[in-house]
Each structure stands twice: as C-alpha cells, then as structure tokens.
Amino acid sequence: MTASTAKPAILVIDDEAQIRRLLRVTLEAAGYAVRDTETGALGLNDAAVNRPDAVILDLSLPDQSGLDVLRRLREWTHLPVLVLSVRGEETVKIAALDAGADDYLTKPFGGGELLARLRVLLRRTQPTDAPSVHRFGDVEVDLTQRTVTKSGAPVHLTVKEYALLRLLLQHRGKVVTHRQLLREIWGPGHEEDTHYLRVHMANLRKKVEDAADQPAFLRTESGIGYRFTV
Amino acid sequence: MTEPSRPDPDALLSSLQRDERRARRGRLKVFFGMCPGVGKTYAMLRAAQQELRDGTDVVVGLVETHGRAETEALLAGLTVLPRRKVPYREMELAEFDLEAMLARRPALAVVDELAHSNAPGSRHPKRYQDVVELLDAGIDVHTTLNVQHLESRADAVRQITGATVRETVPDTVFELADQIELVDVTPETLRERLQEGKVYLGERAEAAAEGFFRDANLTALRELALRFVAERVDKRLRELRGAAPVKTIWRSGERLLVAVGPSPSSVQLVRWTRRMAAAQGASWIAVSVEASRSQSAAAQRRVEQNLALARELGAEVVVTHDDDVAGALVRVALQSNATQIVVGKSRSPRWLDWVRGGSLVDRLLRQAGPIDIYVVPAERAAEKTADWSEWRPAEAGPGREYVEMLAALALLTSVSWFLVPHAGYLSIGLLYLLAVIALSLRVGRGPVLVAGMVSALTWNFLFIPPLFTFVIAKFEDGLMFGTYFVVALIAGQLTARIRAQERHERLREERATALFQLTEALSAARTLDDAVFAALRQADALFAARTALLLGPGPGLTPHFAGSCSLTEKELAVADWAWRNRRKAGRFTDTLPSAEGLHLPLVRDDAAVGVLVVRVERDASLTLAQRDLAESFATQLALVVEREQLRTASAREQLLAESEKLHRALLDGVSHELKTPLAVLDAALEQFASADAGTRATLLTEVRTASRRLNRLVNNLLDQTRLESGTLQPRLDWCDAHDLVNAALDGVRDALGAHPLETAVPADLPLFRADFALMEQVIANLLLNAALHTPAATPIFLAAGIDRARSRICFTVADRGPGLPAAMRDRLFQKFQRGDAAKAGGLGLGLSIIRGFVVAQGGEIVAGENPGGGAVFTVYLPYAPHGKVPTE
Structure with missing residues (x-):
C-alpha cells in the first residue's frame, strides 16, 4: 500500500468539539484526510476499521484515559501516534512516550508546530530505507x-x-x-x-x-x- | 399612713422562677397516704386509666400490686415497661428501668413507691432520683408515698411506731409535687381491710403488723399525714399571698443555721431545723466546722453523711475551717444573713468548758449579737456517743504522744530527785512548768493537759513536804501548788492553741499555694494541652490520685491524652451523666456512688465544657477539703478550657475573614485579568474581517499577545492550586544549568520585548538535582517579573553559580528597575501581592508560585537590593555532586 497517491488519513481522538473542528480545518488545509471521534472507544473502533496513517490522541478523555487507548492501540499496530497533553503533566507525557507514543504536543500549541511534528511521524513510516x-x-x-x-x-x-x-x-x-x-x-x-x-x-x-x-x-x-x- | 403594700420582689422572682421551672419540667403528682394499705396504688392506677381515656400517652414504669386482684385489674389496657433485672447476691432484683422510660418518653409515667432504694449499681441509689430525672426530661410522673417515708417526718413516725424508717425521701423532692392527692381511709376501715387480708404486709413487717396497725398508731399517723398536707396547702397559700399585692406581714430574711458535727444527734438537729425552717417558711444552712486537728475517718464519714442528709432536706451546705467553732458559726451566720443558729446541747465536762472559756453555747451567746440561738437537747435514745465532745477536735491524739509525754516527765522526775537537795522543791516546780510548756510545743492538747495534771500531782507527791502524800502542809506551798496547776494548764492550753492555729494556717496556706501554683501553671501554659497536663499532674500529686480529663463539645466527651488513668465504659457513662446534667457524680456523691472516680463537671455559665475525673484507690478517701479543692481545680480548668475555646473560635473567625478577603481579591483579580484579554480578542476578531492587510497583521499580534496572557494567567492559577492542594510532587533529576537557562529563555523571549538580557552561566557549572520543569518556570517567571516591573529597555541579568562552601547552587535574576520598596519586602512572596508600580496585568501570584516551587525542591529564594539600583532575586538550591560517570 502506497500512501503517495491518496491523501494521508489522520484520526483525531479528542472530546473537545472545538479542538476537533480546529484540527480538522488545519489538517485538511494541509492536505490530510481527517476523521474524528470524541471517545476512546469510538476512536479504537475507528482505528481498527479505517486504518488511518496517524492518530492524534488527547490524553484526557471522558470515558477512559488516553494512556489506556494508547496501550490498546499498541497491542495490534505501530501506526504513529501523537499525544496531546497540558502543561504540568510531565509524568503522563513520559508514561505515554514510554508506552509507545511517537511524540507529544503541549496544549496550547500552534498549527505550524503540529504540522511539522505530523510530517516527521509520517515520514518515518515511509517504506524507504532510513538514510545512512x-x-x-x-x-x-x-x-x-x-x-x-x-x-x-x-x-x-x-x-x-x-x-x-x-x-x-x-x-x-x-x-x-x-x-x-x-x-x-x-x-x-x-x-x-x-x-x-x-x-x-x-x-x-x-x-x-x-x-x-x-x-x-x-x-x-x-x-x-x-x-x-x- | 402606710405605704401601699407591694409584693416582695424576691418572692415575685422566686414565684416566677418556680413557674418557669415548672413549665420546662414534667409535673409530679403524689398519691400520699398515712401507711401501707390505704389504696394509694389503686387510686394512682384509676387516675392513670382516666388519663388514658383522655388520650394521654401513659406508660407504667413500675407498679407493686402485691397480688391484689382489684389493683391488677386496673393495669388492663396500660402499657407496662418490662423491669430491669439486676443481679444481686445470688438473687435477681427487678428494678424500674429508667433508661427505657427516658427512651420511650411518654407524656405520663406511673412509678410506684417513691421512697424505694434501688439495687446497688443502679444509676441512682434512690428511686426519687429516677423520678426527678424523668421530671427533668419533661415527663409527667404519678407516684405514691407514705408519710413515714418523708425525711422530715421520719423521726416523728419513729416516736409513734417505734420502728426506724430506712427509706426516706427528701422534702425537697416532695415539694416538687404540683399536685398531692391524699388517699385517706379511717383507721377502722383499714383494720377491717387488714383482717380481710386485703392489705399486703412485706415479710419483715408481718411480725410487727399487730404493733404497727394499732388504732392509736394509725390515728397518729393519719394526723401526721393530714397535718402535713394541710401545712403544705397553707404554705402554697402564703406563696400566693407573697405574689399578690395584699400582703400585710412579711417576715423576710428568716434564715436558720444548724451546726453539724459527726455525732448521730446531729441527725436529729438537722431534722429539727428542717421542721423549724419549713414552719417559718425560711431557708436554712447546715454548717460543718472542720478543725485543724484531723478527725478520725469514721467521724469524717459521719459528718459527710449528716451533711448529705441536710442537703437532701433542702439545706445549703457550708464547710468551713476553723478551730474556734463558735466564732466560725457566727461568721458564717453573718455572711449568709442567718437569723437563728441551732446547736445541740453540750455534754462536755464542765472543767473543759471552763478551760475553753465557756461552753460552745456560752461562747455563741457572747459573740452572736442579734442572732437567736436555739439549743436543742440530744435525744437520750440516740447512740451513746452523742455528745458535744465531737465538737472538739477528736480527743484521742495518737497514743505515742502520751507515751512521749510520760517518758519526758519520768525523766525529769528522776533528774529532779537528785537536784532537790541542792535546788529545793520550789525550783523543781519551775522545772516542771518548763517541761509542760516545752511539751506543748511537741504534743497535742490532750497530752499537754494530762501533763499539767500529772506533773502537778507528782510534784506534790514526791517533792512538796510532807513527802509521799498528796497533803500540803504549809499555806505558801498550797498557794504555790494551786498557782502551778493553773499556770501549767493555761500555758499548755495557750501554746497548744497557737500551735493548732499555726497548723491550720499552714493547711490554709497549702491550699492557697496549691491553687496559686495551679493558676500560675495554667497562665504559663501556652496551649490548652500544656495547661491540662500541668493541672492534672498537680492534681495527681495533691490528691494522691489518678486523674483524667474529658472534653466536650461534640456528640460526646473525648478523653484528653494527659490523663493518668484510662476510664472504663462505666466510668465514661458516669462522666457523661455528670457532663449532661452539669452535676458532680460518682464516688463521694449522691449520684452513682458505686463508681470508682469522682466526676466533676467543668461548668461555665450554662454549659459544661468537660469533666474532671479524680480516682483514688478503693481504700483511700478524699477529705471534704480535698474535694473542695478538686472542685476549685475543676472551676479553674473550666475557665482555661473556655478561654481556649473562645480563642480558637476567634482565630477561626479571623481565618475566615482572611480567606474571604483573599477570595474577594482573587475574584476581583481574576475577573479583571480574564476580561481584559478576552475583550482584546473579541474586538480584534470583530475588526479582522473588515481590516486591510497592514491592520490585520497588527490585529494578529494583539490577538497573540492576549492569548499568551490568558495562557500565563491560567497556568499561574493552576500552579497555585497545585501548590495549595499539596499535589505538587517535584521530580528531582540531574539538571544542566545551561539546558535550564535555554529552556526558560525559549519560553519568555517574546515577552521580554525590548529588555536586553545578559546571561552568565559558568561553563564548568556541575550538574545539580532539581525538577527541571519547575526550575524552568521559576527562572522564566523571575525574568517575566523583572520585565513587568522595570522600565522598557533597561537590562535584565541572569546568572548561575555555585557556592561550594555552603553546598548550594544559585540562580540570580537582577534588574535596573525602581527596586523593591522596603515595606513591600516582607509580603513580597505572599499571594495576591502586586508591586505598587506594576503595570496592569498579573494577579500577584508570580512570586508566590516561584517561592512555592523553590521550597518544594528544598531550596529558598531571597529578594534584595541590586548595588547600583534595581532588585535582585536569588534562588538557592541544595547541591551535592553526582556519582562517577563511566567514560565508556
């Protein structure tokens, strides 16, 4: 499967409608296909069904902790995950990174920063060999x-x-x-x-x-x- | 012309108070009769049935039907409480269950036989105390009583019937009755009933029945009962007259004082006084005078019993300390405005009265002035020991003193035997005199008096010619001997008195000292715990007891840790009772006397703040004076506890006010701080659509500034919350100062604006342990703070360094601004403190958070003056070198 022809698909799991809207606008403007869900359960389901190219996951979700969602994801896929967190939660961030998250962003963040991080994550998954x-x-x-x-x-x-x-x-x-x-x-x-x-x-x-x-x-x-x- | 007669204000007041008390209390109705068998219980149950028909909630607590069918039939339809089973010497007694009745709280409780004594271990020794508690709880009570059980009539009944009545009810309890129903039958009817077997006579009374139920007896008892009720009616009438403005004669201020000693005749004295007082409508006081010479334990117990009786009969009880009984009685009489003093007839030997300067009565008469003195003869039938000698300090001093005295006299006599040829027999008399006076300094009054007599006789027998006879030949020898005798007695007596007074003073002094030391310890104590500890240790030593203190408030009492004894469930229950009823209880009292400890409530105004428990060994006792002192202790402690509670309350109040102030400041600050950037955002975005490209760029800058400001504000509030909630847990890790400074600068570079920043971090600064994220914020906030409080374009300095001598790392942020006002420096690091010159913006949380973060990492922050102008903030963190790092 080559992702070069189709738009890369991004799954956003965040309970805040406004954040979801903002991410959708930003990501679609940058040429991504966006799906979003507001709970961890729906997100896990969507990731399994639609196989996105990357996941943006909020660590504080209403139904279960973002960390649990991350662990469930990592049980079956290595697709890149970018976690969103707030300041002062370093412990949670480290736990997420150690549990297999590929990168993190601290809210509030700028759109440019988000896109740069996302690019890095998606590049890593390109099937080309890592440069020597x-x-x-x-x-x-x-x-x-x-x-x-x-x-x-x-x-x-x-x-x-x-x-x-x-x-x-x-x-x-x-x-x-x-x-x-x-x-x-x-x-x-x-x-x-x-x-x-x-x-x-x-x-x-x-x-x-x-x-x-x-x-x-x-x-x-x-x-x-x-x-x-x- | 007479003054328009007005009701006596005191009488009015007491009438009002009585009404008021009655309004709160349950009403007591007594079915009163002359003897068993007149039908009191029957009448009471009939009344109960009537009440039941009227819809009253009636519960029968206890009724003795004695198997009479007619009476039992009357129980039909009435709720009867099961009796409480009390094991007692291998049998089981069934008692009235006070607890159950209190819990059931009916409108009317029916409790038979008011004079009954409860089984040992019950809450109260007497049933009438149960009834009083029911009344206190607002429950109406119907009960029965025979005239012979009335305390003040017990003597009279004994004189009539010859039987001593053991179970008595204080007249004061009887006077609580709102209604008295006299159940009266003629003696003839009663005797008929007796013959028909309708009257139950207890097993013990069976034998005496013939005697007791003689016509003459019954008539006398009946008269007694009728007269008593009539007297009461008369008294109520007088009360009414006291309240109504028609009164013509009012003998106000009549007050009787009765002297109470250890003698059993004092009992009669007390009852006599009570009758007199009742007849005169006067109040009365029972006074016990404790001499300095300690009394035997038995005598003391009798005094206490007699005083307890007086208290039960409604007397006010006063215990005073004095060797001069007459003087003390007159003093108390004058103090308490008593108009009559009642004493027993003295039976002490005439010579003793003479030595003392007259009998008690003589001395009273001399000192009493306007006070009437009643002398009541002790009844012959009373026990043999009933005599006034009990009024003296107990006669029998320790036998050792007599032995000592006789040995001294014997020694002197043998020495004199050899001296007499040289000195002559007259100077021997002087030697004897010297010996008697010297002895009076060592031994008590009794031995001294004996020494005076023995020495006089020895002198006469052995030395005054003719020798070995008690005959005195010469006139001058006779004169000499007579003088010697009198001088020896007087001198001995005087010295003994002085000594006694001294001892008395010393006792008083000890007592005063104890109280003084307590007060001092209490005032020196800085906390309540200190005070309680000091007081209890003193009490332990003074009373040779173990003590405990239980403190309210709250649903129950909490034992204070300073107590030297732990309390059993039962003792706790006693303490609880004392606390709730604000009356002393336990050992040495009338309530629950089988308890181990004396429980004294700490009473302030109308509430008890706690209970002091004093527990002495089973075989030890507390003297009246000691109990008095213990009560003083309780009073003092109550003061301290109350003071402490007031202080806590006021501190809490202050804290509340303070926190309210803070809340207001926070609310004001937050609302202002939030609204400003929101207003900017709102306005900028509204203009955005219609603005040209140049304006849009400006607007975007404003929007970004506003949103950063909001972000900072929210972060500060969150940090402050984290600090205050105690959830902040620094994650100490090895930090590189360069990394730290870079990270901090990244965050604030934009906000520093035009301020030039100079940093100086030595290249060889070692690693140190800190929470990287917290330290990053500390430095960033210090930089922001400097930028906010200094004029634009003034430089800001950031430096790091190490103080190896004191093992600490320091970070310094300095500026060239206006510096720190001296007045500001103290409260610099408190929340919501904003620099006076601060530009709009900021909640005044910055420095408070910084300090919180630094302290959480074990460091400190210091503010100071920058030499050459401006402020300096220095953060110190503890430094310890890290372990070796392997190179490969």
Missing part, C-alpha cells in the same frame, strides 16, 4: 562508516557519544525520553542515571554544535528527554 548519511549545519554523520566530520575535519566521539548521536538521528525530529536513551545505551540497569546522559550530552554538544550552550540541533525537552531537530 545525515547532514546538519556543517556536520556530516555517516552511520555506515561510523564517521563524524565537522567542517570537513573528523570529530572524535567516544563510543557512548556516538551511540547517543546515532539514536537521536535515527529518531530525527522526534522526542526520545531519558529512559529510552539510557536503556538503549547503558542498559536496563541505568534508567535512573540521568547524570550520565547530561554529562555525555554536554560533551557531545561541545563537539558537534557551533555554540554548545545554545544548541541548535541537540535540543532539550524539559523534564522529558532530547530531540534532534533540523
């Missing part, structure tokens, strides 16, 4: 050669720094939680050792960013994790 060479700024990372150059000069990264960079590049544009990074790089026993991450991230930034204290690419997501942005 990433370029950002004057940095070039070749994942097959395992080399990093900045302004043409080779950059020496430690094994952990390289692993960190590679992981974030593989999830380019998408948030990766502290826990995910720690488990991938240091192993399941180190999920709480966030200072490892901070120290290595600081070193990595010094090596690849132009201004390490104002990183342009390796961005911090407050209290949640990191995101590689371009």
Whole structure:
C-alpha cells in the first residue's frame, strides 16, 4: 500500500468539539484526510476499521484515559501516534512516550508546530530505507562508516557519544525520553542515571554544535528527554 | 399612713422562677397516704386509666400490686415497661428501668413507691432520683408515698411506731409535687381491710403488723399525714399571698443555721431545723466546722453523711475551717444573713468548758449579737456517743504522744530527785512548768493537759513536804501548788492553741499555694494541652490520685491524652451523666456512688465544657477539703478550657475573614485579568474581517499577545492550586544549568520585548538535582517579573553559580528597575501581592508560585537590593555532586 497517491488519513481522538473542528480545518488545509471521534472507544473502533496513517490522541478523555487507548492501540499496530497533553503533566507525557507514543504536543500549541511534528511521524513510516548519511549545519554523520566530520575535519566521539548521536538521528525530529536513551545505551540497569546522559550530552554538544550552550540541533525537552531537530 | 403594700420582689422572682421551672419540667403528682394499705396504688392506677381515656400517652414504669386482684385489674389496657433485672447476691432484683422510660418518653409515667432504694449499681441509689430525672426530661410522673417515708417526718413516725424508717425521701423532692392527692381511709376501715387480708404486709413487717396497725398508731399517723398536707396547702397559700399585692406581714430574711458535727444527734438537729425552717417558711444552712486537728475517718464519714442528709432536706451546705467553732458559726451566720443558729446541747465536762472559756453555747451567746440561738437537747435514745465532745477536735491524739509525754516527765522526775537537795522543791516546780510548756510545743492538747495534771500531782507527791502524800502542809506551798496547776494548764492550753492555729494556717496556706501554683501553671501554659497536663499532674500529686480529663463539645466527651488513668465504659457513662446534667457524680456523691472516680463537671455559665475525673484507690478517701479543692481545680480548668475555646473560635473567625478577603481579591483579580484579554480578542476578531492587510497583521499580534496572557494567567492559577492542594510532587533529576537557562529563555523571549538580557552561566557549572520543569518556570517567571516591573529597555541579568562552601547552587535574576520598596519586602512572596508600580496585568501570584516551587525542591529564594539600583532575586538550591560517570 502506497500512501503517495491518496491523501494521508489522520484520526483525531479528542472530546473537545472545538479542538476537533480546529484540527480538522488545519489538517485538511494541509492536505490530510481527517476523521474524528470524541471517545476512546469510538476512536479504537475507528482505528481498527479505517486504518488511518496517524492518530492524534488527547490524553484526557471522558470515558477512559488516553494512556489506556494508547496501550490498546499498541497491542495490534505501530501506526504513529501523537499525544496531546497540558502543561504540568510531565509524568503522563513520559508514561505515554514510554508506552509507545511517537511524540507529544503541549496544549496550547500552534498549527505550524503540529504540522511539522505530523510530517516527521509520517515520514518515518515511509517504506524507504532510513538514510545512512545525515547532514546538519556543517556536520556530516555517516552511520555506515561510523564517521563524524565537522567542517570537513573528523570529530572524535567516544563510543557512548556516538551511540547517543546515532539514536537521536535515527529518531530525527522526534522526542526520545531519558529512559529510552539510557536503556538503549547503558542498559536496563541505568534508567535512573540521568547524570550520565547530561554529562555525555554536554560533551557531545561541545563537539558537534557551533555554540554548545545554545544548541541548535541537540535540543532539550524539559523534564522529558532530547530531540534532534533540523 | 402606710405605704401601699407591694409584693416582695424576691418572692415575685422566686414565684416566677418556680413557674418557669415548672413549665420546662414534667409535673409530679403524689398519691400520699398515712401507711401501707390505704389504696394509694389503686387510686394512682384509676387516675392513670382516666388519663388514658383522655388520650394521654401513659406508660407504667413500675407498679407493686402485691397480688391484689382489684389493683391488677386496673393495669388492663396500660402499657407496662418490662423491669430491669439486676443481679444481686445470688438473687435477681427487678428494678424500674429508667433508661427505657427516658427512651420511650411518654407524656405520663406511673412509678410506684417513691421512697424505694434501688439495687446497688443502679444509676441512682434512690428511686426519687429516677423520678426527678424523668421530671427533668419533661415527663409527667404519678407516684405514691407514705408519710413515714418523708425525711422530715421520719423521726416523728419513729416516736409513734417505734420502728426506724430506712427509706426516706427528701422534702425537697416532695415539694416538687404540683399536685398531692391524699388517699385517706379511717383507721377502722383499714383494720377491717387488714383482717380481710386485703392489705399486703412485706415479710419483715408481718411480725410487727399487730404493733404497727394499732388504732392509736394509725390515728397518729393519719394526723401526721393530714397535718402535713394541710401545712403544705397553707404554705402554697402564703406563696400566693407573697405574689399578690395584699400582703400585710412579711417576715423576710428568716434564715436558720444548724451546726453539724459527726455525732448521730446531729441527725436529729438537722431534722429539727428542717421542721423549724419549713414552719417559718425560711431557708436554712447546715454548717460543718472542720478543725485543724484531723478527725478520725469514721467521724469524717459521719459528718459527710449528716451533711448529705441536710442537703437532701433542702439545706445549703457550708464547710468551713476553723478551730474556734463558735466564732466560725457566727461568721458564717453573718455572711449568709442567718437569723437563728441551732446547736445541740453540750455534754462536755464542765472543767473543759471552763478551760475553753465557756461552753460552745456560752461562747455563741457572747459573740452572736442579734442572732437567736436555739439549743436543742440530744435525744437520750440516740447512740451513746452523742455528745458535744465531737465538737472538739477528736480527743484521742495518737497514743505515742502520751507515751512521749510520760517518758519526758519520768525523766525529769528522776533528774529532779537528785537536784532537790541542792535546788529545793520550789525550783523543781519551775522545772516542771518548763517541761509542760516545752511539751506543748511537741504534743497535742490532750497530752499537754494530762501533763499539767500529772506533773502537778507528782510534784506534790514526791517533792512538796510532807513527802509521799498528796497533803500540803504549809499555806505558801498550797498557794504555790494551786498557782502551778493553773499556770501549767493555761500555758499548755495557750501554746497548744497557737500551735493548732499555726497548723491550720499552714493547711490554709497549702491550699492557697496549691491553687496559686495551679493558676500560675495554667497562665504559663501556652496551649490548652500544656495547661491540662500541668493541672492534672498537680492534681495527681495533691490528691494522691489518678486523674483524667474529658472534653466536650461534640456528640460526646473525648478523653484528653494527659490523663493518668484510662476510664472504663462505666466510668465514661458516669462522666457523661455528670457532663449532661452539669452535676458532680460518682464516688463521694449522691449520684452513682458505686463508681470508682469522682466526676466533676467543668461548668461555665450554662454549659459544661468537660469533666474532671479524680480516682483514688478503693481504700483511700478524699477529705471534704480535698474535694473542695478538686472542685476549685475543676472551676479553674473550666475557665482555661473556655478561654481556649473562645480563642480558637476567634482565630477561626479571623481565618475566615482572611480567606474571604483573599477570595474577594482573587475574584476581583481574576475577573479583571480574564476580561481584559478576552475583550482584546473579541474586538480584534470583530475588526479582522473588515481590516486591510497592514491592520490585520497588527490585529494578529494583539490577538497573540492576549492569548499568551490568558495562557500565563491560567497556568499561574493552576500552579497555585497545585501548590495549595499539596499535589505538587517535584521530580528531582540531574539538571544542566545551561539546558535550564535555554529552556526558560525559549519560553519568555517574546515577552521580554525590548529588555536586553545578559546571561552568565559558568561553563564548568556541575550538574545539580532539581525538577527541571519547575526550575524552568521559576527562572522564566523571575525574568517575566523583572520585565513587568522595570522600565522598557533597561537590562535584565541572569546568572548561575555555585557556592561550594555552603553546598548550594544559585540562580540570580537582577534588574535596573525602581527596586523593591522596603515595606513591600516582607509580603513580597505572599499571594495576591502586586508591586505598587506594576503595570496592569498579573494577579500577584508570580512570586508566590516561584517561592512555592523553590521550597518544594528544598531550596529558598531571597529578594534584595541590586548595588547600583534595581532588585535582585536569588534562588538557592541544595547541591551535592553526582556519582562517577563511566567514560565508556
């Protein structure tokens, strides 16, 4: 199934009618096909029947928690899910990300931000192979050669720094939680050792960013994790 | 010309009060008869049947039909409460069930035999107390009573019939009766009924029946009953006259005072006084004078019984402490405006009266002035010990004192035996005198008097010639001996008196000191708990008891933790009774005396705020003075508890006012803060459609600003709510200061507008533990705050650093604005405090939230003056280095 001919279909699960209307207007204007439901149960049903290309899920729903809806979805599909949450609910956001959500947005959010996130999620699901060479700024990372150059000069990264960079590049544009990074790089026993991450991230930034204290690419997501942005 | 006669205001008042009391209370009707068998119960049940027919809710609490068919027939149709079974010495007694009746609350309760004594362990020892409680609960009561059971008539009945009546009812209870129905039959009819076997005589009375029901007896009893009822009618008549303006003679202020001692004859004295008082329509007081010399426990118990009797008969009871009985009686009489003093006839030996400066009666007569003195002879039939010696401090001091005294005299005598050849027998007399006076400093009055006599006789026998006889040959020796005798007695007596007074003073002093210490401890206590603790510990020590305090209000009493004894269910029930009825109960009282503790209600005005429980060992006792003191303790405690309750109430009031103020501020602020951006949004969007491209861009900027402002406001309110509800749980994590500053700046860059921002974060600043999201908001809010309160284009500084000496990380936000007014600095971090120069906008929640967030992470925030102008806010967070990070 190739999605290039048909419009990508987005399923919105949100109980607020006004948000649904606004999302529909924004998404349709951007060339998506939109379906919306107001409860988790209807949303799950719709996702199973109509097989959308991505889901936008509000974490606070009237009938069941958005987190439960997410888990039910993840029982049978890997389709990209963007969760909507409010400020001050970092714990819920992290739980959603760890439960398999692909990204999150904090309300209130701008339409541009939403579309950018959605693009990233949909791109990831394209059946094309992930690129092996990433370029950002004057940095070039070749994942097959395992080399990093900045302004043409080779950059020496430690094994952990390289692993960190590679992981974030593989999830380019998408948030990766502290826990995910720690488990991938240091192993399941180190999920709480966030200072490892901070120290290595600081070193990595010094090596690849132009201004390490104002990183342009390796961005911090407050209290949640990191995101590689371009 | 006589003054127009007006009703005595006191009489009017008392008449009104009585009416008022009656309005609240149930009405009591007594079926009154001269002896068993006249048909009281029958009459009572007939009346009950009549009431039932009239539609009254009648419940029979208890009726003794004694198997009489006619009486039993009258029970038909009436609701009869089941009796309460009380186990008592291997048998089971069936008693009137007060609880059930109170719970049932009929309009009229029928309870037979008012004079009945309840089984031990009942709530009240006497049935009349049950009846009073029913009346208090507003339930009407019909009951029966024989004349011999009336307290004030018990003596007379005994004189007539020769039988002592044990079960008596105080006259005061009888006087509660609103209606008295005299059930009267002639002695002849009664005797006929007796012969027909219609009269039930209790097993014990069976034998005495012939004696008791003699015609002469019956006639006398009948007269007694009739006269009593007539007297009462007369009294009611006088009451009415007291209230009506036709009165011609009013003997106001008649008041009798009766001296009560431990002697059984005091009982007769009390009854006599009660009769006199009733006849005169006067009030009366019973006074007990406690001497400093401690009385035997038995004597004290008798005094208490006698006083209890007086109280039952309606006397006001006064206990005073004095060694001078006559003086004390006169003092109390003057204080309480008594016009007559009643004392028993003295039986003390004449010489003792003489030593004391006259008998009690003599001394009373001398001191009493205008007060009449009645001297009532003690009845011969009374027990042998009935004599006035009981009025003195108990004669028998500890035997040890006598032994000591005799040993001293013996020693002196043997020494004198060797001295006499050198000093002569006259100086020996002086030595004896010295010894007597010295002894009076050590031993009590009795031993001193004996010492005076023994020494005089010894001196005469052994030293005054002719030796070894009691004969005195020379005249001057006789004079000498006589003088010695008198001087020894007087000196001994005087010293003993001084000593007694001293001891009395000391007792009084101790009591005053105890109260003083209590007051001091109570006023020093800062909380109620402290006060209760101090008071109870003092009470424990003073009474050698265990104490507990139960406090209201609420549906029940709550024991205070400072108590030194825990209370059983039963004790709690007693305390509850004392609390609800605002009367003392338990041991040493008339109510529930089988309880272990003395329960004293803490009474303030018309409510009891709690109950003080004093529990002494089973075999120990509390003296009257101690109980008095305990009551003073209760009074003091009541004051403190009330004070505390008032204070709490006023604090709560203040808190309410404060919170109301806050609510108003919040409401005003929120409505203003919400309306402004909403108005902007509304207006901008309305213009949007008709605006040209340039204007649209401007309008969009305004819309965005307004919506951001709304967002900030809602966030602040939510944060404040999170802080106040206590749901805020910081997630401490390792943070990088650079990350933090960047994240904070991302959020506020637009809002900072034209303010140039300078940041200084050292590159080598170590990681520290904090809640990243909270700290991001703290820094962002501090920056916004600086931008809001300083003129446009003035710089804002943001710096981070570490104070390794004090293990803390600091973030500083400084500005070049007007700075912080000194007056403002104290309440800077309170909610709804807005800078006076603040531009429109903001609820004054910003700094309050910042501080809340910082404190939640274990840090602190300090506001200060920026050298060179402006304000500085510094946030400190605890710092501890993180563990080693593996390089690979």
